[in-house]
Amino acid sequence: MTTASPQRAALRAVRRPGDRIFSGTALGAGVVILLLLAAVAIFLITESLPAFTADPDEIGMLRGATFLEYVAPLVFGTLWAALLALIIAAPLAVGIALFISHFAPRRLAAVIGYVVDLLAALPSVVYGLWGATTFAPILQPFYVWLNENLGWIPLFEGPVSATGRTIATAALVLAVMILPIMTAICREVFLQAPRLHEEAALALGATRWEMIRMAVLPFARGGMVSAAMLALGRALGETMAVTMVLSASGVITFDLISSTNPTTIPANIALSFPEAYGEGVNVLIATGLILFIVTFAVNAIARYIVNRRAAFSGAN
Amino acid sequence: MTATTAAAASARVNPLTTGQLPAWSPWAILLGSWVLVGGVFALMNTGGDPADFNIAATLFLGTVLFVVLLTVFSSVAENRRRAVDRLVTSLVSSAFVIVLIPLVSLLYTVVVNGLDRFDAEFFSSSMRNIVGEGGGAVHAIWGTLLITLGAAVISVPIGLMTAIYLVEYGRGKLAKAITFLVDVMTGIPSIVAGLFAAAVFVIFFGPGTYMGIAGSVALSVLMIPVVVRSSEEMLRLVPNELREASYALGVPKWLTIMKVVMPTSIAGITTGVTLAISRVIGETAPLVLTAGITASLNTNLFSGPMTTLPVLVFSQYRSPGIDPTEALDRAWAGALTLILIVMALNLVARLVAKIFAPKLGR
Numbered sequence: 001m002t003t004a005s006p007q008r009a010a011l012r013a014v015r016r017p018g019d020r021i022f023s024g025t026a027l028g029a030g031v032v033i034l035l036l037l038a039a040v041a042i043f044l045i046t047e048s049l050p051a052f053t054a055d056p057d058e059i060g061m062l063r064g065a066t067f068l069e070y071v072a073p074l075v076f077g078t079l080w081a082a083l084l085a086l087i088i089a090a091p092l093a094v095g096i097a098l099f100i101s102h103f104a105p106r107r108l109a110a111v112i113g114y115v116v117d118l119l120a121a122l123p124s125v126v127y128g129l130w131g132a133t134t135f136a137p138i139l140q141p142f143y144v145w146l147n148e149n150l151g152w153i154p155l156f157e158g159p160v161s162a163t164g165r166t167i168a169t170a171a172l173v174l175a176v177m178i179l180p181i182m183t184a185i186c187r188e189v190f191l192q193a194p195r196l197h198e199e200a201a202l203a204l205g206a207t208r209w210e211m212i213r214m215a216v217l218p219f220a221r222g223g224m225v226s227a228a229m230l231a232l233g234r235a236l237g238e239t240m241a242v243t244m245v246l247s248a249s250g251v252i253t254f255d256l257i258s259s260t261n262p263t264t265i266p267a268n269i270a271l272s273f274p275e276a277y278g279e280g281v282n283v284l285i286a287t288g289l290i291l292f293i294v295t296f297a298v299n300a301i302a303r304y305i306v307n308r309r310a311a312f313s314g315a316n
Numbered sequence: 317m318t319a320t321t322a323a324a325a326s327a328r329v330n331p332l333t334t335g336q337l338p339a340w341s342p343w344a345i346l347l348g349s350w351v352l353v354g355g356v357f358a359l360m361n362t363g364g365d366p367a368d369f370n371i372a373a374t375l376f377l378g379t380v381l382f383v384v385l386l387t388v389f390s391s392v393a394e395n396r397r398r399a400v401d402r403l404v405t406s407l408v409s410s411a412f413v414i415v416l417i418p419l420v421s422l423l424y425t426v427v428v429n430g431l432d433r434f435d436a437e438f439f440s441s442s443m444r445n446i447v448g449e450g451g452g453a454v455h456a457i458w459g460t461l462l463i464t465l466g467a468a469v470i471s472v473p474i475g476l477m478t479a480i481y482l483v484e485y486g487r488g489k490l491a492k493a494i495t496f497l498v499d500v501m502t503g504i505p506s507i508v509a510g511l512f513a514a515a516v517f518v519i520f521f522g523p524g525t526y527m528g529i530a531g532s533v534a535l536s537v538l539m540i541p542v543v544v545r546s547s548e549e550m551l552r553l554v555p556n557e558l559r560e561a562s563y564a565l566g567v568p569k570w571l572t573i574m575k576v577v578m579p580t581s582i583a584g585i586t587t588g589v590t591l592a593i594s595r596v597i598g599e600t601a602p603l604v605l606t607a608g609i610t611a612s613l614n615t616n617l618f619s620g621p622m623t624t625l626p627v628l629v630f631s632q633y634r635s636p637g638i639d640p641t642e643a644l645d646r647a648w649a650g651a652l653t654l655i656l657i658v659m660a661l662n663l664v665a666r667l668v669a670k671i672f673a674p675k676l677g678r
Binding site: 039127270 | 397398400401404405407408409411412414415416418419421422425426473474475476477478480481482484485486490491493494496497498499500501502503504505506507508509511512514515516518519523537540541544568569570571573574594595597598599600601604605608609626629630633634644647648651654655658659662
């Protein structure tokens with residue numbers, strides 16, 4: 001009986017050196033990720049400070065404008081292109097996700113899922129090349145038609161671009177590129193809708209669409225919003241497709257089909273960085289910082305909505 | 317006599333399907349509206365070149381007509397609720413077809429245009445001293461391999477160990493914070509990752525520094541979160557009974573992870589890593605900022621600029637030199653090579669997942 005207390009003490013798990021080293025490495029790797037994210041923020045901030053403090057007249061890249069005047073058209077172009085892409089992609093993505101989760105036969109659904117994954121796997125530079133050399137010329141006659149028949153709407157005011165490499169083309173290519181992520185998340189959310197609610201709706205005589213409207217969509221609303229926001233984050237940061245498709249001139253205009261188009265922050269960085277020198281580099285990094293903050297905020301809000309929904313859905 | 321005909325008539329009417337359009341009617345209406353619109357276009361095109369016949373417009377307007385007709389027929393023959401249901405069904409189905417169009421067009425264009433220069437010279441020479449025709453992508457293929465390898469060497473250990481931490485050790489606020497930030501990190505724009513790596517290397521090596529390893533660092537920022545997410549998912553699939561059985565035999569935790577958990581999930585982890593590689597291998601923008609653009613072969617990650625396949629495609633398109641068609645052909649051939657590599661990686665990942673899938677239970 002006197003040995004009872006040592007035995008109880010021995011029941012505590014022994015911490016061997018191997019355990020300590022292994023768990024330490026695992027913890028270290030996790031901390032490295034936190035540090036990496038912090039480093040991204042810190043380096044971007046320190047490197048962009050000179051852009052705000054230096055005399056604008058001495059930075060060749062600004063061409064005499066102040067930093068704000070330089071950045072405003074870029075921010076406008078980034079938001080405008082991403083918003084257009086989202087408006088085009090969102091209904092399609094919800095439609096495809098519904099088709100996969102509730103309409104298509106199971107085998108066909110697997111094939112469609114693979115096709116959508118394929119869209120996500122294609123490199124953006126290939127989209128850019130295709131958009132600029134194949135897609136834009138196809139769209140150009142259509143833009144001419146729009147301008148002739150609907151020219152009184154400011155969106156189609158013209159003068160029509162001769163190459164078709166307009167913000168509308170860029171937004172269409174962007175829409176194709178953000179479709180997969182939005183479809184994937186919407187599909188997950190739709191599949192998580194409570195099965196019993198769906199069957200109850202069908203048993204009461206609802207048609208398939210009524211069942212979806214009553215049982216699936218209310219359940220999936222939060223997930224759909226965050227899917228749209230994640231897709232928006234993608235569209236804001238997409239570089240190559242916009243760089244290659246858009247013939248940019250850095251103006252602020254809502255005209256979709258003209259030859260003078262606003263450009264986006266990432267496209268501007270990709271084009272100007274190799275030739276930038278001195279404080280010009282800092283100006284570009286400062287625009288990158290703005291992009292980083294915006295996408296970080298958009299993604300964080302979207303993830304917050306997804307996580308909150310997952311915690312209370314009871315589906316998992 | 318009259319009684320038998322009445323009986324025959326009532327036998328032909330199925331009470332379960334009365335008031336419904338027959339099952340073949342949507343397909344018939346679809347075909348009919350295509351033919352109708354095609355006929356109208358053919359009439360408008362009479363006497364013209366048959367090649368001018370507008371197939372795309374025919375299919376598009378025909379489909380629109382189909383959606384309208386089906387809704388009208390259904391609301392007349394059935395009821396309004398069914399008509400709405402049919403309307404949504406046809407809209408949702410055509411959404412899928414609409415998305416197929418750019419995919420097919422893209423793959424078709426890349427294959428057709430890429431085959432022009434998909435020859436031995438493309439895979440045996442670099443762009444050194446090439447201004448007009450000829451030239452190839454050897455330097456870009458080497459650059460792609462080395463930079464991606466560098467990125468994988470950096471990100472796989474960090475990503476895998478983080479996943480192990482999150483699944484096996486992580487409790488409390490730190491693990492939650494890491495999970496959340498990894499999720500957010502998957503949304504970092506690639507150009508920002510490139511700017512970060514460029515800023516780091518400019519601070520330590522002076523302005524105008526271009527080297528392959530900077531590209532690897534930029535790619536790892538994009539790759540680590542993908543590796544963490546996929547490995548974490550795979551590790552969570554390992555049943556707890558396996559871990560408990562191992563502990564019951566007195567095996568230490570780290571050996572349990574190494575000898576029981578990892579072998580069980582290794583197929584899934586390999587798949588995840590391969591997919592992560594196939595995602596970063598097509599990145600262009602961060603490499604333009606960090607690894608630079610060069611026409612010569614460079615196999616040293618730690619000095620001098622390096623070109624990868626996507627960057628080659630971009631630079632051939634952007635600055636075509638004296639012979640634009642030749643440059644564009646090279647760009648298409650590069651794009652075709654890139655797509656083939658990405659497809660091969662995806663295929664390998666799927667095969668690994670299928671063949672080495674863990675045999676859980678029986």
